Amino acid sequence: MRDMSITVAIDIGGTHIRVAAYEPDSIKPIAQTRARSLANQPGVFDRLVHAIESIWPQQKVDAIGIASPGPLDPHTGTILETPNIKEWTNFPVGPKITEHFGVPVYLDNDANMAGLAEWQFGAGKGHHDLVYLTISTGIGGGVITNNHLLQGFRGMGAELGHMIVDPNGPPCGCGHNGHIESFSSGTAIARYVNEQLKAGQKSTLQAQPVVTTVQIAEAALQGDALACSAFERAAHYLGIAVANYLAIFDPSILVFGGGVSQVGDLLFKPFEASLREHVFHPHYLDNLVITKAALGDDAGLLGALALARSMGVV
Numbered sequence: 001m002r003d004m005s006i007t008v009a010i011d012i013g014g015t016h017i018r019v020a021a022y023e024p025d026s027i028k029p030i031a032q033t034r035a036r037s038l039a040n041q042p043g044v045f046d047r048l049v050h051a052i053e054s055i056w057p058q059q060k061v062d063a064i065g066i067a068s069p070g071p072l073d074p075h076t077g078t079i080l081e082t083p084n085i086k087e088w089t090n091f092p093v094g095p096k097i098t099e100h101f102g103v104p105v106y107l108d109n110d111a112n113m114a115g116l117a118e119w120q121f122g123a124g125k126g127h128h129d130l131v132y133l134t135i136s137t138g139i140g141g142g143v144i145t146n147n148h149l150l151q152g153f154r155g156m157g158a159e160l161g162h163m164i165v166d167p168n169g170p171p172c173g174c175g176h177n178g179h180i181e182s183f184s185s186g187t188a189i190a191r192y193v194n195e196q197l198k199a200g201q202k203s204t205l206q207a208q209p210v211v212t213t214v215q216i217a218e219a220a221l222q223g224d225a226l227a228c229s230a231f232e233r234a235a236h237y238l239g240i241a242v243a244n245y246l247a248i249f250d251p252s253i254l255v256f257g258g259g260v261s262q263v264g265d266l267l268f269k270p271f272e273a274s275l276r277e278h279v280f281h282p283h284y285l286d287n288l289v290i291t292k293a294a295l296g297d298d299a300g301l302l303g304a305l306a307l308a309r310s311m312g313v314v
């Protein structure tokens, strides 16, 4: 007799909380909802509980998985601090949800969960060693090594966005200098363009508080030299970071998610050149698959589902 108990998956984001319920072996939700996080207003936890209750199924729920921004401690289910949700400093979201619903809760950061999902259900299916990078306003990463999600002793492994590629580089979102996120994220690319414009470099782009990656990509496709150089610079450092990841993890596939990855060749052509230049040994590149993520916005949710299912197996 098949166990038909249900798994609930949750993706907590700065703007939305998504909750969905799944039957075994399916990644099509039987119920789902999306609520606004209103992250800077009190009561995020109550909104989360309310969203879960609104889709709670009649059948038995055996586990809940949560993808959340970090840093966090997956071993204790505690969010250490998260820039968007100020009231969740050292917040034991896992134990509190367990207390409320009487079901075990498994938590990990959103980039790890997206990497896990791409491996189980998406672009990395069938591979045993995968490195996932999401490049958007920040850079996050997840690593599958020998068919296991790398979490680390403290659960803080695979923070790929905070790899130092130049200690004298610009400030990162985390406050330290020269992390790959401070060179190659969408925020970093836009900041570089603004700085160059203010320094008097000619371009079809105008200095403004928010130059988007899409605007810079459009200018680059029209041949704008500054826009092209902004992607080349980001790609140069990305190649250095990924050369380091190859030396540590030796994956068979690199999966790129996030909005900035959508620019395609503008970033990936110079990235591949930089990777070839910086990789420790060319053998790392033999049969290395470099591909885009397949799951889009569902990656966090599906990763939380995969985590809960894998941890729920006794």
Ligand SMILES: [Zn+2]
Pocket (backbone or CB within 6 Å): 161, 162, 172, 173, 174, 175, 176, 179, 181
């Ligand atoms: Zn950083």
